[in-house]
Amino acid sequence: AEDFPTAEERKLHSKEHRVKKEFRCEQCGKDFFTTAQKMKIHIKTHDEKSFQCSECEKYFSTKANLDAHKRIHTGERPYKCPHCEKTYNHGSHLKKHVRVHTNERPYQCSDCGKTFTNLGSLKSHQRIHSDEKPYQCKHCDKRFRYKSYLKYHERTHTGEKPYLCSHCGKSFSNPTHFRVHQRIHTGEKPYHCSVCEKRFRKYVNLQRHTTIHTRERPFKCSQCDKTFARSDVLKVHQRVHTGEKPYCCSICGERFAYLGSFQTHQNKHTKEETWPKNLQESQLGNCRS
DSSP, rough: SSSSSSSSHHHHHHHHHHHTTBBBTTTTTTOOBHHHHHHHHHHHHTOOEEETTTOOOOEEESHHHHHHHHHHHHOOOEEHHHHHHSEESHHHHHHHHHHHHHOOEEEETTTOEEESSHHHHHHHHHHHSSSOOOOOOOSSSOESSSHHHHHHHHHHHOOOEEEEEETOOOEEHHHHHHHHHHHHOOOOOOOEEETTOOOSSSSSHHHHHHHHOOOOOOOEETTTEEEEESSSHHHHHHHHHHHOOOOOOOOOEEESSSSSHHHHHHHHHOOOOOOTTTOOGGSSOOOOO
């Protein structure tokens, strides 16, 4: 009574008691809920995944998530991209995909300024700025920041390549490499330059192309301060300083720092006018150092 000196205050306090006891959780007995909605939110802490799929018995926290999941079983894909023929079973997946066409990258790394189309990619990227690599390969000493990277790496030991291309029969251990490869057959080029509209299969190729317009040369040689638009061109340039000569003639053993010089030399032996432009180092003859 001393805490509530007036009749009005005592009446209001008594009402609070009555309201608080109106909604009780039957699972734990708590009765501190002022509204039914608050009690429903609390009940979810006991059973966060209360919506079950009748096909595979998976549980979901909301009916909306369950409905979206069911489309996996029915094959329904009601969300269609306005820019291409791709369809999706979830609206959020379509939203992420559309950014491939619009080049919208609203998520930016505060450490390096790199931008991303979705929050998940940003969070994954931010681990690059941390030295933590908690996942270790059981076959070798290599460590990885992400469990998925470890999984794909371990396939180099086991030889597992579960992703098979139905067009050419080539198989892949990494799903990303598989998806990029398929664009060779489908002709899909989802990345386009906003300046000249040129299209690319890979985002990294778009990045390289963009430097033509910006004249940006972000890759700097630590030996002579020369700058380059592409990291692979910088790598080739650095052979001037390191003396590296990765191209070796299998006929006479002479070594070369640059592919062009190697091809010119090979023509002397073979009498061929040209070599294929897509010559890979793996196709070159082996030389003993």
